[in-house]
Amino acid sequence: xxxAALFQWVVFNRDVxxxxxxxGDRAVVVxxxxxxxxxxxxxxxxxxxxxxxxxxxxxxxxxxVTPLPEVWGKNDSQQIKAS
Numbered sequence: 001x002x003x004a005a006l007f008q009w010v011v012f013n014r015d016v017x018x019x020x021x022x023x024g025d026r027a028v029v030v031x032x033x034x035x036x037x038x039x040x041x042x043x044x045x046x047x048x049x050x051x052x053x054x055x056x057x058x059x060x061x062x063x064x065v066t067p068l069p070e071v072w073g074k075n076d077s078q079q080i081k082a083s
Contacts, residue, residue: 003042004029004067010046011066016058021048025055028072033059 004010012025021027027046035042041061048055 002067003032003062004044004065005071006030006032007072009068009070009072010044011068012048012060012064013066014064016056016060016064019056019058021056021058025050026068027058027065030057031059 006029008029010027010029012021012023012027015022025048027048029044030047031045033039033043033045039061041063043059043061044065045057045059046065047057
């Protein structure tokens with residue numbers, strides 16, 4: 001499983017329960033979350049955007065998203081290379 005860097009864009013693989021976030025929505029990684037006793041998989045805190053506006057901020061396991069090559073705030077010449 002490929003992990004995302006801070007401020008890297010990701011896309012959701014599933015709907016987030018009790019949230020407006022749906023499959024296909026895009027978000028930016030704002031924090032990495034270590035595993036815990038209640039959540040054995042590491043996770044991300046993500047800021048979810050739709051139409052240029054923040055839709056929600058959610059924390060989900062890393063398996064719920066796929067990293068994209070884009071990084072928030074960087075132009076094309078500075079983008080992360082796709083693995």
